[in-house]
Amino acid sequence: MNLVFVVPCYNISKNFGKLVSSITSQNDDRWTCIMIDDISEDDTWEKISNLCIHNEKFHGVKNKNKKFALRNIIETVRLFQDRDVVIAVVDGDDQLCNNDTVSLVLNEYDGGNDVVWTAHTWDINGMNISREIPPDVDPYAWPWCSSHLRTFKASFIKKIPDKNFKDMSGNWFRRGYDQALMLPILSLTDKRKYIDDVCYLYNINSVSIKTRNWEESEQISTINIVRARGFLE
Numbered sequence: 001m002n003l004v005f006v007v008p009c010y011n012i013s014k015n016f017g018k019l020v021s022s023i024t025s026q027n028d029d030r031w032t033c034i035m036i037d038d039i040s041e042d043d044t045w046e047k048i049s050n051l052c053i054h055n056e057k058f059h060g061v062k063n064k065n066k067k068f069a070l071r072n073i074i075e076t077v078r079l080f081q082d083r084d085v086v087i088a089v090v091d092g093d094d095q096l097c098n099n100d101t102v103s104l105v106l107n108e109y110d111g112g113n114d115v116v117w118t119a120h121t122w123d124i125n126g127m128n129i130s131r132e133i134p135p136d137v138d139p140y141a142w143p144w145c146s147s148h149l150r151t152f153k154a155s156f157i158k159k160i161p162d163k164n165f166k167d168m169s170g171n172w173f174r175r176g177y178d179q180a181l182m183l184p185i186l187s188l189t190d191k192r193k194y195i196d197d198v199c200y201l202y203n204i205n206s207v208s209i210k211t212r213n214w215e216e217s218e219q220i221s222t223i224n225i226v227r228a229r230g231f232l233e
Contacts, residue, residue, distance in 0.1 A: 001109055003102055004085050004154070005033040006076050008069040009092035015203065020051060020058075022096035022201075028103035035092070036061040036072045044092075067123065070149040070165055070177035075197075086116075088151040089102040089181070090200075095131075096149075098199040105151050105195070114156065114189040115182075120148045120200035128198065135190035139183050140230045146192075147178050149200040152185050160184045166233045167225060176222030187231050 005023060005145045006038075012019065023033055037045040048060040063072070068159065069091070077087050086109055090096065098104070099122050101118070108116045119128050162186045173180045186192055 001030070001106055002085050003031045003088055003106055003151070004080060005015065005031060005082055005088050005090055006073055007033060007090050007092050008224050009035055009037045009039045009040065009044050009048065010038045011042050012092035013040075013044050013093065015045060015093055016044065016047045017096045019090070019092060022169060023025045023090075024057075024125065025099050026061035026096070026102045027099050030106060031102050032057050032060060034059045034061065034076055035172045036063065036076060038068065038072060039066045040062050041195075043200050062155060066176070068172065068174040069176070071172040071208070072176070073181060074157065074162070074165055077154055081157045083154060085154050088149065088153055090149070093203050095149065095201050095203075096199060097201040098197060100197075101149070101199040104197055104199065104210055105149075108193045108230065109153070113191045113193040115146075115152045115192040116195060117146045117151065117193075118149045118195040118197060118199040120202050121198050123201060123203045123205060129192065132194040133186065133192060135192070138230075139186035144177045144179060146186060146194070147180050149180065150182055156185050156188060159188055159233060164193075164226075165223075173222045173226075174218060178227070179223050180226050184231055 002024060035048045037048055045062050052060045054056045075091055105116050117130060119130050121128055133139060133142055133145060152217055165180055
């Protein structure tokens with residue numbers, strides 16, 4: 001089994017080197033990486049293009065229209081839904097912080113799990129909100145704790161209608177995508193595993209977010225909608 005990193009990118013030029021280095025430094029080479037540039041206003045796409053020329057494990061996609069992270073992720077994952085691969089989502093502003101991340105994650109899938117996430121650390125205070133989810137609880141009603149390195153079998157996307165990823169007007173959620181993405185997946189299986197190794201650095205002082213108060217307000221709105229309605233058949 002191999003792992004596919006899916007990296008939605010928007011104005012990540014300042015963090016680009018650290019992000020790429022954290023992936024190429026993995027001790028286990030069973031990975032490829034797809035980086036999606038979502039109409040960046042800096043030189044993010046130029047850096048992605050140059051990287052793909054020099055490293056065949058990286059693949060770049062340049063959007064013609066703004067899609068935001070969730071739609072970029074779902075449309076990319078659907079390309080792999082009929083293959084036996086693991087998807088790992090890494091935000092372009094963030095990075096891995098453990099060179100054994102790929103092996104740690106894939107070992108858990110080899111053990112029969114369907115969804116795996118790891119401990120993480122915030123750049124400003126070292127906080128980690130991740131922990132285990134009991135197998136007999138509804139993830140929609142359980143406190144959020146399966147963040148920030150989110151991984152799952154690509155085949156699970158086939159089981160989830162796209163309306164789970166959209167608001168009541170049929171528009172793709174733009175913020176709060178971590179819960180909009182993972183809660184439907186987590187609700188479909190009790191074979192879910194938390195790894196207590198710190199593998200992910202969450203850069204809360206994001207270089208791409210210009211209006212954090214507005215972004216956080218929209219994120220809270222998305223989370224409330226997703227949790228209130230539960231899984232949509």
